[in-house]
Amino acid sequence: MKIFYGWVIVGAGIVITCLGMGTMMSLGIFLQPMSAATGWSRTSISTAALLNFLYMGPASFLWGALSDRFGTRAVVLSGGALLGLGLAAASQAGTVGQFQILFGMIIGVAAGSFYAPLTATATRWFSRHRSLAVALISAGFAVGSMTISPLARWLITDYGWRSAMLTLGALSWLLIIPAALLVRKPPALPRAAGAAAGMSPADREFTVARALCTPQFAAISFTYFACCAAHSGPIFHMVSYAIDCGVPAMAAATVFGAAGVASLSGRVIGGLAADRIGAKRMIVFGLALQAVSVSLYVFTRDLASFYGLALMFGFSYGAVMPLYAILVREYFGARIMGTMFGAVNMASTLGMAIGPWAGGWLYDTYGSYFWLYIGSFGIGLGAVAIAFTFRPPREFSLGLPCPNVTQSA
Template identity: 55%
Template sequence: MELSYRWVIVAAGALMSCVAIGTMFSLAIFLEPMAIDTQWSRAGISSAMTLNFLVMGLGGFAWGALSDRFGARIVVATGAVLLGLALVVASRAGSLLTFQISYGVLVGLAASAFFAPMIALTTAWFDTNRGLAVSLVSAGMGVAPMTISPFARWLISAYEWRTAMFDIGIMAWVLLLPAVLLVRQPPKPAVAGGASAPVAEGTGMSVAQALRSPQFIVLGLTFFACCAAHSGPIFHMVSYAMLCGVAPMAAVTIYSVEGLAGLGGRLLYGVLADRLGVKPVLIAGLVVQAIVIAAYLSVSQLDQFYVLAVIFGATYGGVMPLYAVLAREYFGQRILGTVFGAATMLSSLGMALGPLAGGMVFDAYASYHWLFIGSALIGLGAAGIAIAFPPLPRRQLQLA
């Protein structure tokens, strides 16, 4: 029973990541109707997404530390209540500043309560197939563009953006609060004589030592650059496609195709990482990501967008869970929530760059070309940094 329950943890984590990230990224769907209705600038609205990621980074570190101390359930329960409340409040914002605070700060704080705690909890439940399990939890993010985004677009078309955002807030409560009840800590492992097991290099480290280690520095910088590279293209993809002449609803489907491909990419990269090793799979994925971002500059037709969306979605979706697996291998389970929360904080700073930079680029040049050029260069930089990862620890503890 205990062995099979670990897949319930995976399912709960996938649902939570889908709802949390899906509601947050749905701002990309709200961007156009909000700008038309309120006359707020695209940069101003997009800055709420930047605040999302800044707050999400700080929150991820804090929530991760709290989950190490108190367990994941209380953390994700708090996040579930706050997420629905934040969306309801944001839907009633009467000024850009109010919207930026309610959506940018509160939604980011709430969304950060799920990823690091549930990833850390999942790694604690799995000794084998850990890469696949973490990828499945992260796959909820890939499902989000296929579910939350089209649902948001349909609500906006049927009603208007405020009603749509309010309804999504209520939906978040309905889905997340029951899922919280499924979250529990793994059973204590039994120690068997004569066994051998891999030992994480950082198991004996304190948090301070871990955060100053070369392993964490490379992990954090790679995670930052990776997210800085893909955040802008992801967030502004719908608007970019519409500028290229793609119809609004069809443009949203590009985002959905990315999400579907990301789901498959997470499974593929998770299996490859278990078989070939995390580091080479990560580096290859980062190189492909950079190439595909640059390729968007040469497309204008819907079918061309679809082709690149499959590759782009599979790549950025596939590499994201690998950072958690690396953190678990380097630092062990005891401080994983805190360490991965700190890495997530750096990644969130990278995610914060793209939406704001894209909005500023568009407001200045009425074009997204420089966004894609800069993002591709940053993506290549991420691959270069990842090459400096130290070898993964594979020491064996032999028990007499």
Template identity: 50%
Template structure:
């Protein structure tokens, strides 16, 4: 019901924002562009990286001898840290640029996933969870910023929807992969190593992102 309180802003003349990519751009061209494909692949690997640890860390902590209630609280620490990550990464992204901050965050996320491999007691789990939750929650809004900076407003729904779909596939991959690894190896260690590799893949793909070329400003006429 609260959504009913939203109102459209007063009508304003249609003026292209100076940071818009060169138009015309069709949806067909946009979804075939390297920029879109890179965002899709990055979000898939990014979500595959953190979804496995999110889903399986409580069970892993119990295997390490931590009581169930305390193990569940590890996920609570991730969630609380994530709230601050959303704000913190937004501020940092505005200051230093969304791509730069996203790439750095993806690398730290990979390291955070690997950090669980070395955690054995509750304090170590809390420390890794605080870092991991801050990072994986913080980097997610930056995808929307990159989309806004590189694609016209008229296709935001399509581009963000496609990118989010890839993220959903990644979120579905991590838990299944973790379950298969546990059933195969009898432990979760290989899961965190695999998630580290997936995180490096996300980092590597994101490094290849190149913004659309901006049109040269027209020379002033005297």
């Protein structure tokens, strides 16, 4: 039985996003040991995460446009090389300012090259099970939390934070570059089908300039922004908060891994559910569950509670994250998918940038994370409210053929 190559694209995407995003998000694991070893404040180290997302946003838009023009393989290869370079250089930083530039700027630009281009490519390969395919690529984020974070914690404990970060850089080169070579464009459609019947109404009607001015783009972008602003701080400071509550460091890292496992299941279940009930309903449900989960951190103190809440919180944010790409594809079509999802992703990275920095500032100012969780809860409720404004996407006639073997798999 011949395997549809679209699933190879999905597999490569999982590996690439696992390393690409897992290494960047592992800064939360480095936070406390770096602060203890160097004397740098949590706010100053967290500023590197702020810069990650501030640079990742515009870079995501640029990389997405380049992938539409030159192909995703070239974009991901470039990003993978840059990621390894940034991690290796950041591991040798002598001052917090150097670290902020090397880790925050370089790695942020590199990370922007992975998710949006790979997601755009996956949507072009699939017609049926598109939500599942996108969810699986997005699952690389969760796999990264499950694997990179405990690996980083172990390396830090045995070899120190500098050697740990250098090792992650080498690992990025070793795995991302070969996986990127597997990425390729879907087969071309016959001329008649591609020129007429295969194009969706959105493909025929929307230019990038026009799509950026639509209320649909604004609604998706603001929801994605608020969604990420609500969960980014609690995710980044999860390990540090658990340690502050008396949980051993290695156990705290496994709590982060548990959230990653739950996020993985949330992405797959959310993708399957969205194929059945629609992306909007699943997004509203996931955002509401996320807001409730964040609020419960105020009452969490012991290890068992941290594990239970990590499972609930991880499932909630995992269930909604892949679905914004589906909405972008349904509203704006495949032709400008890379550019448009890069633009939407830019809004989300601004939300991701706020949480880690705000959490570090609130901790340094008030000595606890209480106001981080209260603020994140309020922003989460705002995301739910905006999501209710989504209008139903138009139905499209999809151009990519649907092989019997693959799409039923």
